[in-house]
Structure formats: C-alpha cells, structure tokens
Amino acid sequence: MSEPVTWLLLAYRIPSEPSRLRAGVWRRLKALGAIYVQNAVAALPADPAAERALRSLRAEIIRMDGGSAQLLRADALAGGTDLVTAYNAARDDEYAEITDRCRDFLAEIERETAASHFTYGELEENDEDLAKLRGWFDKVVARDRLGAPGRDAAGKAIEGCAEALDGFAAAVYAADVDAP
The missing domain is CATH 1.20.58 (Methane Monooxygenase Hydroxylase; Chain G, domain 1)
Structure with a gap:
C-alpha cells in the first residue's frame, strides 16, 4: 500500500459578482492541478511549491472585497483513496x-x-x-x-x-x- 497523501485545502468565499473574480480563482486552481472536494474547497497534494501558490492565491482572495479564505493542511481520516483517485x-x-x-x-x-x-x-x-x-x-x-x-x-x-x-x-x- 502506498503512503498516505497529505493535502492542502483551500476553502474560500468570493462574492458572486463580478463573476470574473470566481472565474479567475477557478483558472488559477485548475492551472495548479487542484481538484474540488466541494464547492469552493480545492485540494492539492502538499508540497512546498503548492503551498506557496495556494498562500499567494489566498492572499489575493482576502484582498477582494468580501472575499475570505482559509488554507489548511489535512490528512484524510477516511476517503483518502477517493481524493487520490479524483486527482489522478x-x-x-x-x-x-x-x-x-x-x-x-x-x-x-x-x-x-x-x-x-x-x-x-x-x-x-x-x-x-x-x-x-x-x-x-x-x-x-x-x-x-x-x-x-x-x-x-x-x-x-x-x-x-x-x-x-x-x-x-x-x-x-x-x-x-x-x-x-
């Protein structure tokens, strides 16, 4: 069995208007290879480059009027293989x-x-x-x-x-x- 993956989770809230803000965040996350665990909760396998990129994106989100974001490091207690499968x-x-x-x-x-x-x-x-x-x-x-x-x-x-x-x-x- 492979080693468990540690994940970085970005949970964010962005105002619905203007929609370009949401689209911009989505494009950035897609370019990083993030998967969505739920609406506005994206996951990436943890590594220093991913952490830097997500910290930077979080900083941009919180500068948006009405935006908020949390960046978490997480180990799956259950369903970890589902995340790996979705990522792959x-x-x-x-x-x-x-x-x-x-x-x-x-x-x-x-x-x-x-x-x-x-x-x-x-x-x-x-x-x-x-x-x-x-x-x-x-x-x-x-x-x-x-x-x-x-x-x-x-x-x-x-x-x-x-x-x-x-x-x-x-x-x-x-x-x-x-x-x-």
Missing part, C-alpha cells in the same frame, strides 16, 4: 486530451505528406505545434504529483509525434535538394 483522474483527463491532440498532429503530418506539401513553412508550423504539445505535457507532468497512469501513453504519443515530424523534415530536406 483529473491528470488522466489532461493526458487523454494531449493524446487526442497528438492524433490530430499526426493526421496533419499525414495530410501534408499525402499532398507532397514539403515546405519549410509547413515544417516550421509543425515544429511549433510539437513544441506546444511538449510544453503542455511538461506542465501536466509537473502537476502530476501522484503518478497518474495516463502519463506513459501521453509521453509515447508525444514521442510518436516527434518521430513523425523527423520523417516529415527528412522529406522537406529531400524536396529542397531535388528542387531546381
């Missing part, structure tokens, strides 16, 4: 989305190859797309503190994209050599 499911959803985007990337490479559209402009565009996929993957990996099972499949999908891009690049270079 959130990461797996992100990994699945990356894998889907990798399929789109590969389909684009196939379309360009079938059309013999071997240009440096297309290569550059695809290279930028792969860099974005890698950056997104790295961000998800950074918040995947509990080892979600979808990481390996997404990593392999990124590798497949890199291999396909290498093949496309070789075709671009060959077309350049063959050009009059």
Whole structure:
C-alpha cells in the first residue's frame, strides 16, 4: 500500500459578482492541478511549491472585497483513496486530451505528406505545434504529483509525434535538394 497523501485545502468565499473574480480563482486552481472536494474547497497534494501558490492565491482572495479564505493542511481520516483517485483522474483527463491532440498532429503530418506539401513553412508550423504539445505535457507532468497512469501513453504519443515530424523534415530536406 502506498503512503498516505497529505493535502492542502483551500476553502474560500468570493462574492458572486463580478463573476470574473470566481472565474479567475477557478483558472488559477485548475492551472495548479487542484481538484474540488466541494464547492469552493480545492485540494492539492502538499508540497512546498503548492503551498506557496495556494498562500499567494489566498492572499489575493482576502484582498477582494468580501472575499475570505482559509488554507489548511489535512490528512484524510477516511476517503483518502477517493481524493487520490479524483486527482489522478483529473491528470488522466489532461493526458487523454494531449493524446487526442497528438492524433490530430499526426493526421496533419499525414495530410501534408499525402499532398507532397514539403515546405519549410509547413515544417516550421509543425515544429511549433510539437513544441506546444511538449510544453503542455511538461506542465501536466509537473502537476502530476501522484503518478497518474495516463502519463506513459501521453509521453509515447508525444514521442510518436516527434518521430513523425523527423520523417516529415527528412522529406522537406529531400524536396529542397531535388528542387531546381
């Protein structure tokens, strides 16, 4: 059995208007990888970086007119595996989305190859797309503190994209050599 996870819980209250305040907090928590335990109660596995980020967010919330927030460190007495499962499911959803985007990337490479559209402009565009996929993957990996099972499949999908891009690049270079 794995070691129990210590959690950081941010419980907050924000006025309903303007709604941009709620949306801003939600976006920040999502970017951190937090899961919602209940409405306005978000959880992250405890580590120094998560604590710094949540302390900073708490400070922003309490500066809002009518905002309040508490940051707690907690060990689950019961239901701890449910929290871990929910946290890993959130990461797996992100990994699945990356894998889907990798399929789109590969389909684009196939379309360009079938059309013999071997240009440096297309290569550059695809290279930028792969860099974005890698950056997104790295961000998800950074918040995947509990080892979600979808990481390996997404990593392999990124590798497949890199291999396909290498093949496309070789075709671009060959077309350049063959050009009059």
